[in-house]
Each structure stands twice: as structure tokens, then as C-alpha cells.
Amino acid sequence: MTRRKAIAFFVAFCVLLVAAAVSLNIGWIVINARSITPLILGVATFALIITGIIVYTVFLVMEIKRNEDHDTFINAVTHELKTPIASIKLYLETLQSRALTEEQRRHFYGVMLADADRLHRTVDQVLKAGIVREKRKAGPRSPVDIGAIARECVDLAVVRHHLPPSAVALDTQADQRLMVLGEADDLRTVISNLVDNAVKYSGESVRVTVALAAPTPETVWVRVQDRGIGIPHKQLKRIFNRFYRVQTRGLKQVKGTGLGLYIVRTIAKAHGGRVFAQSEGEGRGATFTVELPRLARV
């Protein structure tokens, strides 16, 4: 709220300053209509001042927005770190202080393991975001079978989210192996993040398709499609920004750090590729496509 007010204030202030500069400029032109040199010098200076004011305001507004995203991120990470810790602690203290049956014990261990996994994923995500931001380009590259990696990611997602195997379908181009030059670990992160998102934003009935394709001889597509809550058209680009999170209006709030898609985009770019999202709108699912340069058959 206060941030929105701050933005409104600075934009209004900028408009005021620009208006003042423009009217001064007009005055200057009227006064110096006859002498060319001060006229040109003056107009140029005013143009510079006006540009400066606009540039500064745009920069300021961008910083305020970034700051806001950062706050959201801190809140989300705090929540994502503290919740599983609180849960693990609660179960450990329960184990310590109460008489339990063997079955209850086993159940509690299972819950704590799931929480530890969640904690691990959050920490991994935060660290990975730092690493991909640092390196951008470098890294040892080797030929990678993207189909095999997609298979691994799909299997992992099914286990991790306790889904029936049919919930996540994989459609590889069976007749050919699609190879790309890159880091297997990073590419695994890309597909895993997309599949995890697809599952997370699917709600109760998960139906996700991971499809590989070669739209041209030089490129490979990995498409992850879900039939979940969808993405409003306006947000299709912003979702790849660091810390940005889709504002879900519905009751189901999806937890996360706002880093997943940022990592996906950064890795895709580092591999000379790109990623884009498509959605028919809210409630109609979303499709994420990663385009990577294909490695010609050696």
C-alpha cells in the first residue's frame, strides 16, 4: 500500500518537473527566438534535463518494485524454511515426550522425512538461484540425452508428489534420441522445476504431459503442459522474474520461493536457448516450452 503511494508520488512529481521544464523551455524559445546559439544550447540542455528526470523516475519505480518483490521473497523463504523446521521439531518433541505405538512412530518418521525433503528443496532452490546467477555462461558441457533426463524427472516427480504413474505422461520422440550440449545437472533442474510447478498448480486432479519435439533440425523443445489453474495473460512474462509470484485469487494458495522459473530461464539462456509460457487464461492450464539448440548427430 505505502509502496504504491510512493510510486504514485514519484510519478506525479516527475510529471510536474517535466511540465515545469517544458514550460521553461518554451519560455526560453520565445525569449531567444532571434539568436540561434543560445536557442539550440538551451533546447538541448532542457531536453537533457527532461530525459534525466524521466530516466531517474523509471529507475526509482523499478527499484521500488524490485524491493517489493524482494520483501515477498524474504517472507516466502522465511515461511518455507520455518514451517518444516517447526513441524520436524514438533514431531521430535512429541516422540521424546509421549508414549507412542510402533505404528505412530513410523508415521511420524515419515512426516519428518517429508518435511526434511521440503526443507532440502527450498535450500537447494535458493542456492541454485545464487549459482546460476553467478555463472551465467561457463561450465563444462557435454552431449546430453534430453529424453533420458526428462524420463528421470518425471519418475522423480511421481515419487516425490505421491502421484499415480499415469498423472504425469511422458511423450519422447521414440524414433530418435534428442541430444543437446549442456550440463546434465542444470537441465535436470530445468525440467524438474517445470514438472514440480505443473503438479503444484494443478490442484486436486493432476494431469501433466511432458513432451519432447524437434520443431526444426537445429532445435529441441521440451514442453510441460498442465491442466491446472492457468496464468493470467498479463503475467506470462513476469513469472520468469526473480522473486515474482503469481497472485492467485482462489482459495488454494501455492507455497514457493519465487525462484523456480527464474532458475529455469537463467539456465535455458546459459545453454543458448529460451523458455516461454502459454496459457489460455485462468483455470485453463498452462504450457511451458524450453527451446534448446540441438546437437547434430556426431
Added chain:
Amino acid sequence: MSRVLIVEDEQHLADGLRFNLEAEGHQAIIVCDGVQALDRLLTERDHYDAVILDVMLPGKDGFEVASSLRAAGQYVPILMLTARGRPEDVLRGFESGADDYLPKPFELAIFLARLRGLLRRRRWSQQEVAAAPAPANGAVPDVFSFAGRTLDFSTMEIRARDGSHPLTLMECQLLRYLVKNAGKPVSRKAILEDVWDLHESTDTRAIDNFIVRLRRYLEDNPASPRFLLTVRGVGYKFVPTV
């Protein structure tokens, strides 16, 4: 045994808390968002002795839930439990109407002790009300019967043919006041001053909500009341006819 409502969207935490509350001999009910919590506490008027309220909830957050409850005259003790532990968050929690605030992660023993504290305080204040009626209420007996209905101020409930309804503290005091002034019209202002002890020009609509609820408990047809009448331009009149 106390009934505790757990409002928490993290399944693991909610289950862990319920397990411990049940082990302590309480009854625990879990709801996973703010809207459901308000439904339970305001619309259905289920009886709870305490509420464990998470802040980061989908839809309505914990602060909103707490302030909506208080605004509607639901004074059930609230223990806020949240990952946000910054001083401004704690302050906001108390301002919105929480009775206690515990940042996650917490010690189980401390959590249970604080909850026990809240439950104990509630029991004490109920005993106080039952033992020593507020001076404004004069000598109203603990049990008052009329037309097949029984108001029991010591157990804080209304018994009628179709069963019994629990009463909140304020509902109880308002009823006592109406019983004391039976047959006489009482103004909204007098009710605010004598029952709520509010002397400022407070919004009197809160009383109307209470009356609507009391009618639902007392009247056969709440739309055309027989006992709890509106006196136009003045306030209300309680007529305990047979």
C-alpha cells in the same frame, strides 16, 4: 476436556498439534483456511474454548480472521502461531485481537503451557460470571424459565424443547440484563452502558446482531418474535409470556 479449533493450512503441523492436544485430553478440530474458521465460529456458532490461529493462510489471513471475530463479538481465546516473528508482526497480531502469540518454530511444552493458560483464564472468567453477576444485573437468578425455555446463566446455555444452545459470555450478560428489565423497554444506549460498559457514542448495530442471534435461540419464528420485541425508536423489550 476443552474443544480447540486449529486453523492451519500446513497439514503436518496441524496433525502434529491435534495429536498433542488429544494426548492432553482435549478435542481438536482442524480447518485449513480463514473462511472455514469464520464459518465455524460465527455462522455455525460452534462452541470452542480456544482457537490456534496460523497467520499465513490462503484467502483470509490470520490477522483478518482475528479482527473479524472480535468485531462480531466472538471473544474466544486466540493463540496465534506463525512463522512471522518480527516485532511489528507480533504487535499486529495483538492489535487484531489475539490473546497470545507464538512464533514458529516453537517448543511443544511452551505451546501447551500457553494454551493451558488461555483455557484456565477462560474457565476463571466463566466462574466469575457465574458466581458473581455483574452489578448492573442485580438479583437475577441463575436459572430463569419461561414458555418452555430455560436460561441457565451458571452453565451459560439455553435449554429448549429442541435441545440446548451454548451462550457466549456477552450473550449471557445481555440476556441477564433483559431478564432483569423484563417487561420494560430498554434503549440500545442503556444496553451499551450497562452490559458493555461503553459510554462513548459507539455504533449500536453490534447489539442488533446479538439480538438477532438471541432470537434465533429463543423464538419459534425469529422473523416475528414473541418474546424479544423491537420497540421502534427506543430499543428492545423482553416479554417472557407463557
